[in-house]
Amino acid sequence: MALASRAFLWTGAVVCLGFAVIQLIRPELKNPPVTAEIQAPEEVRQILRTSCYSCHSNETKLPWFDQIEPAYWLVTKDVKKARRHLNFSEFGKLPAAQQKGLLFEAVNQIQMGAMPLPRYLKVHPEAKVTQDQVAVLRNYLVPPSTASAAPAAAADTTAGDAQYGKWIKQSEGPLEVQKSPNGIAFLPDYKNWKTISSTDRFDGGTLREIMGNDVAVKAIADNHINPWPDGTVFAKVAWFEQPDGQGVMRTGAFYQVEYMIRDSKKYASTKGWGWARWRGTDLKPYGKDAKFTNECVSCHEPVAKNDYVYTMPIGGQQ
């Protein structure tokens, strides 16, 4: 009995000492100056300040319990990662199109319940974005009045026409397409696959068709789409929308083709999917190195429970 209580005391002492020692290991988390804060109506900024700024700005304010290790270590890591992706204190330096894209993504992540991080909300319930606040953010990005707005002015079609002119004549001969940095080879037959859906991406001004190979199409016909069977491949093709001035948006210049290739073993480290993207009619592979797939996976994280797939395939495939 005495031995047991002594062991207990020793264990307690070691744990306390360990706890004290890890308090000394403190990664640095500074608040750099606010250089180009987001410009938005006050009601929008108020929501961002309450729910996003703790991690996505240079004005991080940590409550006492976040300053204790090991919580502090986790928080520091999260804040640094968050600032790299989206920092409202330096937001104004980004090109307008990128700002818009990030805000749409932010609202999407909030709607999908991916942001603020569920584990952050557990200890910071005050950061929860309410339905009313989501509506404020949505209305800021897509004002209800835009539906009846005048049609977009006719686009300059020069670039799209030139691209089409070359492509239709095949004047450049067959392309030598480089592999994606993660080793995935280009799949040129995507254009002959069946479509499984399409998207009008008015946030970024593109039109998209989502194609599926035979395995994907059969999986849809059988309604076996979570998880998708090995061998499934999706190709999502995007063109810049080209307004005709009368309210019709046509496919303009080709922008990119992106793939998701299912192989649960080969691509186990990237959630069972091989990710690849080629841009422009010269089909330049996307990404500096194989780590570009971190972007793919983190953007698809909100749909993790849907096997990382955003597209909702149209029913009735045969």
Place this chain on the structure above:
Amino acid sequence: MKIISLVGLVVLSSAVGCSKPNPRVETRLNEDARLMGELTPNPMQGKVITSWVDKRDSTMSTLYGNDAAVNYARRNAEMKYPAGSVVSLVTWNQQEDGRWFGGKIPATPKSVEVVSVGTGYSYQRFEGSPLKRVENTEGAAPNERAAYLLSQRAAVLP
């Protein structure tokens, strides 16, 4: 010790995390957009020629072709389809993409139009749910709507 357990508990529970499933993430097919009715074959069995969005009536259309039509449209800018070509336009009403704020996806089908090129031209139009044929025109020359569909150049697919 109590504080340590408390901190440990907070760290553990926050690291494990658990939340209610978001209905937007629920796995399902887009059944609203399914083409049902008197269509043989289903135009979605074809390949893509191009697509467009009409902001005036909030619809989105995809132009499909059979092999003869697609092989022609991807190699020729003159848009004089050879006999044997079948070109179909599916027009859907739009709905917000529940999984991507900033995107719209097909909702219910509004119409399906099929142009067949033989010695002459036939134009069929289907509407309603399920889709029913509401127009069937044949002639030596394409009617105005068929001519419009046959004049759409292919989207660039490198």
